[in-house]
Amino acid sequence: RGAKSKYKRILLKLSGEALMGEHDFGIDPKVLDRMALEIGQLVGIGVQVGIVIGGGNLFRGAALHEAGMERVTGDHMGMLATVMNALAMRDALERSNIRSRVMSAIPMSGVVEHYDRRTAIRYLTSGDVVLFSAGTGNPFFTTDSAACLRGIEIDADVVVKATKVDGVYDKDPVKHADAVKYEQLNYDEVLDQKLGVMDLTAICLVRDHGMPVRVFDMNKSGALLNLVVGGKEGTLIDR
Numbered sequence: 543r544g545a546k547s548k549y550k551r552i553l554l555k556l557s558g559e560a561l562m563g564e565h566d567f568g569i570d571p572k573v574l575d576r577m578a579l580e581i582g583q584l585v586g587i588g589v590q591v592g593i594v595i596g597g598g599n600l601f602r603g604a605a606l607h608e609a610g611m612e613r614v615t616g617d618h619m620g621m622l623a624t625v626m627n628a629l630a631m632r633d634a635l636e637r638s639n640i641r642s643r644v645m646s647a648i649p650m651s652g653v654v655e656h657y658d659r660r661t662a663i664r665y666l667t668s669g670d671v672v673l674f675s676a677g678t679g680n681p682f683f684t685t686d687s688a689a690c691l692r693g694i695e696i697d698a699d700v701v702v703k704a705t706k707v708d709g710v711y712d713k714d715p716v717k718h719a720d721a722v723k724y725e726q727l728n729y730d731e732v733l734d735q736k737l738g739v740m741d742l743t744a745i746c747l748v749r750d751h752g753m754p755v756r757v758f759d760m761n762k763s764g765a766l767l768n769l770v771v772g773g774k775e776g777t778l779i780d781r
């Protein structure tokens with residue numbers, strides 16, 4: 543309490559893998575509860591939170607295609623996986639008494655609301671967390687692209703991407719002990735140096751619309767709140 547947010551509205555991107563915890567498939571409710579706690583801290587200081595969840599803990603179109611399935615069918619399965627993750631996340635948020643809504647880019651009457659930008663903004667303004675599921679609704683896209691798209695659409699102040707490492711490095715810090723972390727990068731540096739933070743579609747989208755992106759480590763407790771109040775966390779990608 544007493545902390546003042548630097549941002550009024552953020553778009554948080556959570557990968558599906560982040561929901562697995564120690565497992566290698568599926569959803570760990572304990573991890574969801576921890577995330578709900580961190581998200582609740584933002585809501586507590588008046589930050590409007592939109593969330594895009596991935597589906598990589600369940601299905602990825604590209605992987606299913608490699609195993610022999612038609613790509614578009616695989617992508618449809620991947621998008622449905624993000625809806626399941628969003629339902630699980632809503633469940634965790636509501637158990638923590640955080641009001642939340644799930645919207646889907648693919649209409650799924652009776653299960654979740656269909657995505658509508660103006661309605662989403664109304665929910666956000668009234669303090670509800672909005673979970674945007676089913677990615678962009680189109681195959682051949684990723685949820686990183688969906689996060690950038692929704693972030694721009696809802697006029698978020700920043701897209702915050704939660705990863706396993708605390709920012710963007712010049713090489714994989716898990717494999718190389720001498721990897722160096724960038725404090726700040728511009729869009730062209732990310733593209734030129736092929737830093738692989740997000741896919742090219744996503745990077746081009748944020749670059750074209752001047753949407754800042756911050757990459758940080760969600761496993762670090764308190765990191766999300768810290769970056770939202772203006773603390774140094776991870777890497778900032780901007781103009």
Ligand code: UDP
Nearest residue numbers: 558596597598602603617620677678683685
């Ligand atoms: N997907 C898609 N269109 C979208 C977003 C996602 O087809 O706009 C599919 C795609 O197959 C992807 C899967 O959903 O592999 C899960 O999303 P993603 O891989 O981005 O999840 P994450 O890596 O963040 O867990």
